[in-house]
Structure formats: structure tokens, C-alpha cells
Amino acid sequence: MVTILGFSHMSWLIVFCATLHVAFPKEKGMNGTSVENFDCVVRSYTFKNPTMNCTWNAGKNVPPDTQYFMYLAYHNRARDNECPHYISNTLGRHIGCYFPDVIASPYRVNITVNGSSIESPIQSYVDDFRIYDKEQFRPPQNITVDYRSPLYYKVQWEPPPNSRKVGSECFEFQIKDERRNTAMTVQEKTYNFPKPAKYILRIRAVGHITCPISKKMNGEWSEPIEFGTDPDRFPTLPLVLVALGTIVIIVLLILICNRNHIWEKLTDPVPGPKVMWQHEKNEEKWVAPVPIAGESVTVVEEMTADSPKV
Numbered sequence: 001m002v003t004i005l006g007f008s009h010m011s012w013l014i015v016f017c018a019t020l021h022v023a024f025p026k027e028k029g030m031n032g033t034s035v036e037n038f039d040c041v042v043r044s045y046t047f048k049n050p051t052m053n054c055t056w057n058a059g060k061n062v063p064p065d066t067q068y069f070m071y072l073a074y075h076n077r078a079r080d081n082e083c084p085h086y087i088s089n090t091l092g093r094h095i096g097c098y099f100p101d102v103i104a105s106p107y108r109v110n111i112t113v114n115g116s117s118i119e120s121p122i123q124s125y126v127d128d129f130r131i132y133d134k135e136q137f138r139p140p141q142n143i144t145v146d147y148r149s150p151l152y153y154k155v156q157w158e159p160p161p162n163s164r165k166v167g168s169e170c171f172e173f174q175i176k177d178e179r180r181n182t183a184m185t186v187q188e189k190t191y192n193f194p195k196p197a198k199y200i201l202r203i204r205a206v207g208h209i210t211c212p213i214s215k216k217m218n219g220e221w222s223e224p225i226e227f228g229t230d231p232d233r234f235p236t237l238p239l240v241l242v243a244l245g246t247i248v249i250i251v252l253l254i255l256i257c258n259r260n261h262i263w264e265k266l267t268d269p270v271p272g273p274k275v276m277w278q279h280e281k282n283e284e285k286w287v288a289p290v291p292i293a294g295e296s297v298t299v300v301e302e303m304t305a306d307s308p309k310v
Contacts, residue, residue, distance in 0.1 A: 029123035031062030042135040055096040063119035075107035104163030135221030170211030
């Protein structure tokens with residue numbers, strides 16, 4: 001009998017609570033009062049834990065006195081963490097939150113943004129995500145250019161810090177050539193650019209699809225990296241080489257000529273004009289000149305010692 005009465009009282013209690021719930025429903029807030037465009041960005045550093053910055057817009061139908069409050073709850077943790085540093089607009093309303101220290105575990109976190117107003121209830125905003133999915137990578141670090149190769153410039157870099165502490169194997173790197181308006185993606189943390197040419201590059205990191213890091217947000221571009229020289233439009237180098245080769249050949253020819261006295265033979269003085277003689281045995285006879293019309297020619301015969309006397 002006691003058991004039956006206890007069960008009967010419990011049944012009436014359940015019915016009574018249900019009636020109250022129907023008669024006085026829980027206030028959920030007016031539509032259009034919840035925050036809008038909610039988003040968070042996580043940044044990582046080398047020597048400290050990641051930070052998270054969240055922003056939102058006020059709902060379209062919020063009363064003027066509405067104020068928002070954000071809470072972060074980690075997996076398997078009972079206590080919610082209220083925003084430690086709110087960002088406010090000129091009206092003093094909270095429109096963002098800065099967390100100086102967050103934990104990027106593989107589990108999802110729960111986000112709640114509640115609102116309060118004297119005029120009407122405010123709808124709550126609820127979301128859940130993995131911290132590392134909201135991470136935006138910083139630019140690659142320690143970017144250097146090696147000029148030593150005669151054929152190419154070797155560009156090297158290191159991956160940015162990340163919340164999951166993974167290595168370069170979990171990254172892809174996008175390289176944008178601003179002079180040629182081209183882009184490419186590489187797996188390694190080095191790339192060779194042919195010489196001679198001038199380059200202006202930017203590099204950013206993107207999470208690899210196989211690793212537990214951010215793949216939804218592209219990393220930040222690095223500052224422009226400018227290196228190299230444009231090839232000469234006028235072929236200066238070939239002309240210089242030809243000129244040097246010509247000078248070397250001339251110097252060698254001069255040395256060879258001086259060594260073999262060829263220069264003296266080549267530069268002997270040309271004898272002046274002489275009177276033409278006709279040699280026949282031991283006698284020399286004057287070749288009689290041909291007289292020109294109207295001129296008289298006097299012929300002088302030279303007597304030798306062996307000539308007979310007249």
C-alpha cells in the first residue's frame with residue numbers, strides 16, 4: 001500500500017512539472033538577438049602556448065542595453081572559462097574576446113556566448129570546434145638565399161611554430177612569384193630558382209591533409225624576398241670574352257714572332273728604285289733607253305779595263 005501511494009505521488013509530481021513546463025516555457029530569447037558572424041583565430045608562438053582571438057557582431061534585434069559574455073569549456077573539464085579579456089566597441093558592448101593561453105588538444109571545445117538585457121531575453125550562441133582547426137600559421141621562418149651555385153639560387157626556410165608542435169613533414173609551402181604572377185606548391189622546405197633572373201617571392205605554410213593541424217585556414221604570406229639580377233639584354237659577357245680572346249691571340253703572335261726573328265724579316269726596308277742592268281757573263285751593258293719623239297738621247301759607253309783600245 002505504501003509502495004502504491006509512493007508511486008501515485010511520483011506520477012502526480014511528473015504531471016505537475018510537465019504542466020508547469022507547458023504553461024511557463026523556458027525563456028529562450030527573441031530571434032535575432034544572438035551574436036552573428038562568430039569566428040576565432042588561433043596564433044602559435046615558439047616559446048609559449050597558443051593564443052585565441054574571437055570576434056562577433058551583435059544580433060540585428062538586440063535591445064540597446066544588451067551585453068554579451070563568452071565561455072570556453074574544454075573536453076572532460078567541468079568548469080567553463082569565461083573570457084579573460086573582452087573587446088568592446090564604442091558603446092561598451094562586448095564584440096570579441098582574447099584568450100592569452102589556450103590548449104590545442106585533439107578534442108573539441110565548447111563555446112557559448114550568452115547575452116543579458118533588461119528589456120528582453122537574449123538568445124545564446126553555441127559552437128564547438130578543435131582549437132587547432134582555427135589556427136592561422138605565421139609566415140615561414142629563417143628564409144635565406146644561397147648564391148653559391150653558378151646555375152641557380154637556393155632558397156631555404158623553416159616551418160612556422162604551430163599549436164600541435166609538428167614538424168615540416170606536416171606542411172606544404174606555397175610560393176608566389178610577384179614578378180611573373182605565378183604560384184606553386186612544394187613539399188620540401190627548399191627550392192632552386194634558375195639563374196640568371198630576378199625574383200620577388202612570398203612564401204606561406206599550409207597544413208598537410210594527413211596531419212592533425214589546421215587545413216581550413218591559409219597561413220600568412222612572408223614579407224617579399226627579392227634577389228637575383230636580370231639577364232643583360234645586350235650580350236656584354238660574350239663580347240668581353242671575344243675581346244679578351246683576341247688580345248691574347250695577338251700577344252701570343254707577337255711573342256712568337258720576336259722569338260723566331262720573323263718580325264725583322266717581315267719588316268725589312270724595301271730597297272729604293274735602281275737602274276736596270278743586264279748581266280751577261282762578266283760584262284755589264286747599258287740598256288739603251290727608248291727615245292721619245294722629239295728628244296735626242298746621248299748614249300755613254302763605259303769602257304772596262306779589258307776593253308780593246310781603239
